Amino acid sequence: ADLTTQFLDLPVKNPVMNAAGVWCSVASQLEALAESAAGAMVTKSCTLQPRDGNPEPRYRVLDGDKPFGSINSMGLPNEGFAYYLRYAQRHDYEEKPLFVSLSGLTLDDNLTMIDSLKDAVTPAILEVNLSCPNVPGKSQIGYDFESMDTLLAEVSSGYQRPFGVKLPPYFDMAHFDEAAEILNRYPLVAFVTCINSIGNALVIDLASETTLIKPKDGFGGLGGDYVLPTALANVNAFYRRCPNKTIIGCGGIKSGREAFMHILAGATLVQIGTSLYEEGPGIFQRVLDELSAIMDEKGYATTEEFRGKLKTL
Ligand SMILES: O=C(O)c1[nH]c(=O)[nH]c(=O)c1I
DSSP states (O other), X not given: OOOOEEETTEEESOSEEEOTTSSOXXXXXXXXXXXXXXXXXXXXXXXXXXXOOSOSOOEEEEOSSSSOEEEEOOOOOBSOHHHHHHHHHHOOTTTOOEEEEEOOSSHHHHHHHHHHHHHHTOOOEEEEEOOOOOSTTOOOGGGOHHHHHHHHHHHHHHHOSOXXXXXXXXXXXXXXXXXXXXXXXXXXXXXXXXOOOEEEEEOEETTTTXXXXXXXXXXXXXXXXXXXXXXXXXXXXXXXXOTTSEEEEESSOOXXXXXXXXXXXXXXXXXXOHHHHHHOTTHHHHHHHHHHHHHHHHTOSSGGGTTTOOOOX
16 A cells, blocks of 8 residues: 655655654664654654653553553653754754654743744744643643643744644543634644543552552553553544644554554554554554555555544444
8 A cells, every 4th residue: 555645735655653752862762763664753752951850660561461551650851952953953854754842841941942943944843742741740731721722822923833732632522622622723733643641540560569650659641552542532533623633643553453543533644652662663664564454455545545534333
């Protein structure tokens, strides 16, 4: 099958990329993504200043029994905005698009970073993270509709170019409606990435009767198989409610099957997190081959032919 995809006005070799935060914190990882089969890539969400993040253990893969997944409370460790801006200025955009993810600790920090990104005049695509669940004392902007509205207004007037947002999962129709109503008031919000990890889950080790991770009494963001149905719901909910925006799907993708489901639900690109963390950048070619085989089997030549075509009963 032909996996080439149009994202906004950009031709992309294929719809598969990494999820922000996974395999994208330092130059060596970014270079590995650039050399991988991924059709696009995104940098680790960054703050204005470098951050160490939370104490370890702060990431655990859950693969002892089914389902496969992960829990993390990294706490936004990153090299600082200037580091990722430097990478964005030396990235080969002919090879593949680069997204830059920002997660400022304050609105001012976000606006300062956006100003520099705008003046740097790089083709990098801005993904504003509204959903980091792991900074102690910081709640997720995506769950505070008023501050989300304010941030989108400020970023729109500051950046004055199309950008996107990374949303937390929502679990109520009224929340899908309210979030979409806000997003639709900002035409510069060109894309919406659903979902970030399901925040503040708790995984317990039976033998030791202890939490698996250290920060926040063991509460952390859930990824992997656990979140696929919620991810698909959020992709489809915003696909239905935001007809003028592009949806990027993220959550529970570990093979061509889940990638196909995300596209069927309305996603244009799909992001891989937990499975990339565990398998490494070789996963992209595997998922692409699996997706292509499923499309061939079903008789779809391009992703365009089935994107958003989920049937209801
Ligand atoms: O703890 C993190 O660094 C983190 N972890 C996540 O699961 N999602 C996020 O957006 C972030 I910024």
